[in-house]
Amino acid sequence: MAFTSLIPWRRGERRVPIRREEHPLQTLQRDMNRLFDEFFRGWGLSPFRLFEEGWDVFSPRVDVVETDKEIKVTAELPGMDENDIEVSLSQDTLTISGEKKEEEEYKGRNYYRMERSYGSFQRTIPLPCEVDSDKAEATFKKGVLTVTLPKTAAAQACKRIPIKTS
Secondary structure (H helix, E strand, C coil), X not given: CCHHHHCCCCCCCCCCCCCCCCCHHHHHHHHHHHHHHHHHHHCCCCCCHHHHHHHHHCCCCEEEEECCCEEEEEEECCCCCHHHEEEEECCCEEEEEEEEEEEEEEEXXXXXXXXXXXXXXXXXXXXXXXXXXXXXXXXXXXXXXEEEEEEXXXXXXXXXXXXXXX
C-alpha cells in the first residue's frame, strides 16, 4: 500500500469554492457600506465619532458617597480653574456647572497650529435625604472638586429596618 493513498486529498485535484447568489439589494448594501468605511478611513475619521467626543469632553465624571453623617460628591474637572465652576444647592438637588475653555498652541519650524475648544456643562445630582445647607463645603484641588454635605439631625436619626429571611 502506497503512503499517498492514506492522504485524504489527492494531488492535482482542486476543489472549487461554492459561490452563493446574493440578492441584488444585499450586494448594493455591502458595496455602499464598504464605500463609506473606506471614505472615512481615508480621512482618519469614523462616522459619529465627532459627536461622541463632544459629549464626553464636557460631561465630568461624578462620584457620590453617602455615610451616616454626610454625603460627599467628588467631580473630576481636569484643566479647569475654580473660577470657572459654580456649585449650587437647592432643596433636594446639587448642581455643578461651569464652562471649560481649552487652548493649545503648537509651533514648529515650518508650521503653527492653534486649537481652541469651549463648552459648558451642568450636572444635577438628586440628594437622597435632607442636608444642612449652612454647613456645606466645597473644595477644589488639582482638578478634583469635592463637595461635603452634612446631613440634618432628622436625616441622621432615620433608622434602617433589617430584613429577615425565612
